[in-house]
Amino acid sequence: MKNDESSTTTLYQVASAAGVSPATVSRFLNGTAKVSDDKRRSIERVIGELNYKPNRLAQSLKMGSTRTIGVLTQALESGYFNGAMVGIEDAVKAAGYALLIMSGHWHADEEAERVELLIGRRVDGVAILTGHMSDQQILDFSKRVPIVAFGRKMTGERMQGFSLDNYAGACEAVDYLVQQGHRRIAFITGPADHSDARARLAGYYDTLARHKIEVDPRLVVPGDFQESSGLLAVNQLLAENQRFTAIFASNDLSAYGARLALYRRNIRVPEDISIVGFDDLHSSMYTTPPLTTVRQPLYEAGIGIGRMMLSLLGHEQPPVEIPPLSLVVRESVRLV
Known part of the structure; x- marks a missing residue:
């Protein structure tokens, strides 16, 4: 039987060329036990030279695993x-x-x-x-x-x-805005039943309290982590004539929507309103202007x-x- 072979090269040929036993090659391929560095390098070299392709289906059936x-x-x-x-x-x-x-x-x-x-x-x-x-x-x-x-x-x-630690990330974002002189900071929340969103909201509240800045509940606007909710949140703030100098959005997508709402009102970022997001999505470095945000690893x-x-x-x-x-x-x- 040749359960562990391709059409041209078998596991036994790999083992012979690498100077190890077939069982060692099998353990290396399956990851079921440690193989010494010398043997691993030898096996990898021979696999490359012989272009060996193990039969994954046969391996899975043999091990009772689908990998x-x-x-x-x-x-x-x-x-x-x-x-x-x-x-x-x-x-x-x-x-x-x-x-x-x-x-x-x-x-x-x-x-x-x-x-x-x-x-x-x-x-x-x-x-x-x-x-x-x-x-x-x-x-x-x-x-x-x-x-x-x-x-x-x-x-x-x-x-x-x-x-x-979403709470710590939110605290750092609000701390930064306060250090830049902002006191009227609007917050676009995430879904109320989402643990990350609740942690970010708590970080917003606690950091303002630590700086002895009174929270204005009218500046806390519900969102749902989608771009549309950021746009609607800013439209609501502006329609209500709320006074604020910065927006902390609970995620980058909400920040994108907020940025669009400001653009449509000819409100400049950051000259008129500053924005901070959360997540550091890849596209956030390419927004206009590039978005300050909390990076999640x-x-x-x-x-x-x-x-x-x-x-x-x-x-x-x-x-x-x-x-x-x-x-x-x-x-x-x-x-x-």
């Missing part, structure tokens, strides 16, 4: 989770895993249905990128398949969860998610150091 990680994201079109998904893919591909991605669209029932579909496709594990499912639902799913949940501070026998978080998943699947992994959120100062804020 697939399911990823539940929310809205592929938003771009927010792209960095995290790239990080997950980079973390798991060296171990021979591929991603199967589905969207939950911020609906708990749809998210649960998608996880069921992923489990039905026999994925080896599921990474959940935030969402509205309850912690108990996720813990129940983890009894059936290993789970790593981003945006959740929870652990279980077959699951790990972690989140970034989403790629690094994705690496962490991928390595946590591999650990749950029995692969030894190095620890992951995820950098803190940080303010990226560009040109959308001025000193007043």
